[in-house]
């Protein structure tokens with residue numbers, strides 16, 4: 662954790678919020694998160710996990726983490742699961758991931774001075 666320069670959270674949505682394990686991890690570690698950027702790939706039912714991401718952003722900013730605006734959201738994930746595992750990414754997922762990762766890299770480089 663400490664060695665990482667940035668994070669990518671892959672998270673579902675439960676009852677409009679993030680899973681308890683993620684909240685626990687965020688609260689358990691504090692300094693390890695500071696001055697790092699976080700990108701999101703969220704999934705769930707109708708919302709694609711966007712409400713879960715929104716709740717998580719409030720926690721992250723309290724920990725001095727910079728959450729990315731650009732994100733990948735995967736609605737109705739259970740319909741997209743492949744027999745061999747994973748999901749079949751479509752062009753919308755790929756475009757969103759490309760933009761999000763590009764922003765994540767920019768912010769990771771910009772925040773380097775604060776992590777020093």
Ligand SMILES: Cc1cc2nc3c(=O)[nH]c(=O)nc-3n(C[C@H](O)[C@H](O)[C@H](O)COP(=O)(O)O)c2cc1C
Pocket residue numbers: 673674675676677678704705706707708709710738739
């Ligand atoms: C108790 C429960 C609550 C859920 N609440 C939401 C929700 O608020 N919004 C949503 O989009 N999906 C919701 N879902 C769907 C889950 O996000 C979906 O089943 C997802 O695959 C769960 O992630 P997991 O398989 O990694 O545990 C809920 C599912 C369960 C079982």
